[in-house]
Amino acid sequence: MEKLNITECRIVDQGLFQCPSAGLFQCSITGLVFRMEGEGEVLYRTVPWDRRLLAQSGKRPAGPLFKFTCLNGSICQLCLPHCEIYPGDGCDFLSVAHVTDDIIEFLDPHEITETHIIINITGFSAYGLTKDKEAPVFPIKALVLLFHRPSDDPELESVLYVLLLPRNVVLMKVQEERARRNGLRETFIETTSDCELTPDQTYSLSTDGYHQTKKFDTDKDYENYTTTFEVSLPAKVKKAELTLKKKKNIAWSTLDLLSSLFVNPPLPAATPARPPTFPGRDFITKHRIALETRLGLLQPILLHLEECKVLNAEEKEEVDSKSTKTLQNQALLDMVVRKGARAQEHFYQVLKKVNPYLVEDLEEQTV
Known part of the structure; x- marks a missing residue:
């Protein structure tokens, strides 16, 4: 197997990928590679797998499922990252x-x-890697990801969450999902995470005063990102060595694991939060007339x-059904305004990503 030769790569924004010319371009967030026939833009995101459809065909996920929309230009090849190690x-x-x-439908790889x-x-919608349910079991490239939750009381134990995942997960999605579930008190620990693990095999994790054994289960790892090991750390511990083994063989380890967590003193008790501010609401109010005619491409915003x-989906279709661009813009703005301040803030942040020059121009007019 030859290594993929990527001639250029450029990522513009989360989910929005711009290619200035023909060639191979890689997204630094997902690892996806596109072969473009010319200049173009691609919008994409991860979506859940329908496991019922996969099971009916004797398949299971072997990577995230990506949904694509080609806004401009033409893509002739798509390269999906895998984590397999072949004998x-x-x-x-x-x-x-x-x-x-x-x-x-299931497509055979070109290469x-x-x-x-x-x-x-030749067309779009959603693409993702799958594996036969009865496929032989080989080691795969994997990640050991660590998330630390400190105790509110420095005299009590903190918790280290250890996740064993295939390497072709989207790390940003893992972090976003953990933050959604557990809030901002959980810290992702930057450390060497690459290793090789064998699905459905048993691994033991050990550190001072802790030893636990779990199976490396990849069945739902592209959506749930579940915790494999949960380690209670003694209060005020400054140093720890973490080791992952398969029987007596070390699969992964890290030294001085916690040193980076104690560079700064513990956070003080939280002060009462100030009421949130929503600059998006003021932005729409001030620039409503201009936005009705200058929003540009609506599809990435929608x-x-x-x-x-x-x-x-129904509201998106209602906007699309309007006969002119101005009517579409007006319908979208009306919907967002009716939904309140938080919806207007989301719209503002999306517009800053998709059309930053428009936002900058409008805001400069009010300085």
């Missing part, structure tokens, strides 16, 4: 799922490199707003 060139158990609504599965494409639950 030779055997790869018959891998395929790419092409998902459109409730229809799923497999050390890092990516390459397919030729997709982002749908993803963060500001709009639903």
Whole structure:
């Protein structure tokens, strides 16, 4: 298997990928690679797998499921990152799922490199890697991710959450999901995380005063990002060595694990929060007339707003159904304003990502 030769790479914003010319371009967040026939823009995001559809075909996920929209230009190849380590060139158990609504088809790879599965494409919707349920079990490239939750009382134990995940998960999505579930008190620990692990095999994690054994289960790791080990750390501990083993063989370890967590003193008790401010509300009020005619491409804005639950599919279709661009803009602004300050703030933040020059120009006019 030859290593994929990426000639250029450029990531513009989360989910919005711009390619200035023909060639290969890689997203630094997801590891996706696009072969463009010319200049273009691609909008994409991860979406949940329909495991019922996969199970009916004897398949299971082997990577995230990505939903794509090509805003401009044309893509002729898509390269999806994988985490397999082959004992030779055997790869018959891998395929790419092409998902459109409730229809799923499985595409044979055009080529497999050390890092990516390459397919030729002519249309869009959703693509993701799958593996036969009865595929042989080989070691895969994996990650050991650590999240630390300090105690509110420095005299009490803190908790270290250890996640064993395939390496082709989207790390940013893991961090976002952990933050959504557990709030901002949990800290992601930057450390060497790469290793090789064998699915469905048992691993033991140990440190001073702690030893636990769990199975490396990859069945739902591309969506749930569940904790594998939960380690209670003694109060005021300054140093710890963490070791992951399969039987007597060390699969991963880190030394002086906690030193970075105690560089700064513990956070003081939280002060009463100030009422939140929403600059987005003022922005729409001040620039409503200009926004009705200058929003530019609506699709990336609508997709982002749908993803963060500001709009639903029916509301998005209602905006799309308007006969002119100005009427579409007006309909979108009306919906956002009716939903209140938080929806207007989401709209403002999305517009700053998708059309930063417009926001900058409008805000300069009010300085």
